[in-house]
Amino acid sequence: MEEIKLFCAATIANISCGFDVLGLALDNVGDEMIVRKVSQKGVKIVKIIGQDLPLETHKNVAGVAAMALLSKIDTDFGFEIEIYKNIKPGSGIGSSAASSAGAVYGINELLGRPFSNHDLIEFAMQGERLASGVAHADNVAPALLGGFTLVRSTAPLDVLKIHTPKELYATVIHPQIEVKTSDAREILRSSVPLKTAIKQWGNIGALISGLYTEDYHLIGRSLEDYIVEPIRSILIPAFDSVKTESIKAGALGAGISGSGPSIFALSHGAQNASQVASAMKKVYDKVGIAYDVHVSKINTEGIKKLQF
């Protein structure tokens, strides 16, 4: 195999009570990427379509992730990467993670899979470090593994794939405003009341249980975040209305995607997820904020190989 074409999924991280640990991959929202074996050693980003992002390898998340992989293996050839961006940077649905994950996945395939998916997460995290200053796995893990992923521990890295209920759908609305990840991080308090933390871990435990037992009501009841959402939602216009209207329209629950500004909702069934999309749009239509909306089932595969 000399080249490979990939679908690199958008992802939702920080799923409510699963702040910093729980993410999921979307099925029909993502970038495309071509990774090609070339005789010249190293990694070259030869084309980026759809966004104005740096082509220099060391300034591009895909390049940095790819180089992290190549630093662990000897090859007498190199790789070219073409990126077709559909995910907007700064939207809160894992734009940088899709590129980092795609690059390491593609190179690993072309090398005959010397590395496990778990190894690939660690390489892709180096792209995240470039993007946000922190080598977090919240988005690259679901991008690579698909489904719901739980980061049990970052050092040492320990990531689990969690069962995905068959009829679970996500709705995501991206209001066209900017929330800087650094602002979203700085606004957080460094400590939390023990009582609130206990509520949070009761909810994350219950959410994981609901995913395994496909108990949609339980999933809904567990989608609560008493710690981060009350603070970060201040940065997102009309967050409370979007959430309330989503739940009125039938969503199981809703919350901030990543560090925002995108807002996600989970629903039982595609029809419900579409109704939720309509309800979300109505809120931003009223306040006059432009948006993108996505309705997607959960992607249980992660990166997908595409036909040329």
Added chain:
Amino acid sequence: MEEIKLFCAATIANISCGFDVLGLALDNVGDEMIVRKVSQKGVKIVKIIGQDLPLETHKNVAGVAAMALLSKIDTDFGFEIEIYKNIKPGSGIGSSAASSAGAVYGINELLGRPFSNHDLIEFAMQGERLASGVAHADNVAPALLGGFTLVRSTAPLDVLKIHTPKELYATVIHPQIEVKTSDAREILRSSVPLKTAIKQWGNIGALISGLYTEDYHLIGRSLEDYIVEPIRSILIPAFDSVKTESIKAGALGAGISGSGPSIFALSHGAQNASQVASAMKKVYDKVGIAYDVHVSKINTEGIKKLQF
């Protein structure tokens, strides 16, 4: 049915990262109780064997729990209760919960089950309020439902039964020292660093996942408590040695049972759990502290009906 004889299981609450939310029931450690329909209204504790506990209904946890149930239903008869205590009060394996749970379970059976198990938890919690000042569900939930239980929320009460891996065994050692629940509570800090809380909820999510997938190694890796154990273990002599030796002997993990002083370990298989018991005993033999030790599979039924 005029009377019923019950096995009321001992329970482990505060399972490591599941502090205040996750508990389990033991299979071969517990009290026996006889509940009998009598013509006189109300609840009378007629016999307590094995421990010196108050017979007055309003001073006895079984009496208080039973009265909480009877306050919700009209009957023109009453109940007598005989309690055969095997679980030592103050041991940290749910002595009061066994009595509270048994009383409400027995009465509900004799009444033809007008209440759900979830209702019974709320009544039994009133016994816990008498015992410790707080109407917590951590022990009464597994005592009534069996298996692992997760208290997602206390107000409103929302308790889940979690899948129990078939070959999971518990070892419990009860050093004969007193740790007051009130002391164990006061020693806790009222707030925790966000970073530590995130570790905790990564672990509880992973532990729940490990229980559903019967992944014993994952269960072991997830049995970490960075918040409560480091503080409370100071109150338990030789805690660190007992834990370390348990894990050396093959335990998946170990922690404080309830608010102590009992220490529990979970193991894959009965033989391993017995080896862990030997390792625990050795530690207390060396420091000269008397103890009780229990090795038990996880009880997935909860309260059991016994033959007379």
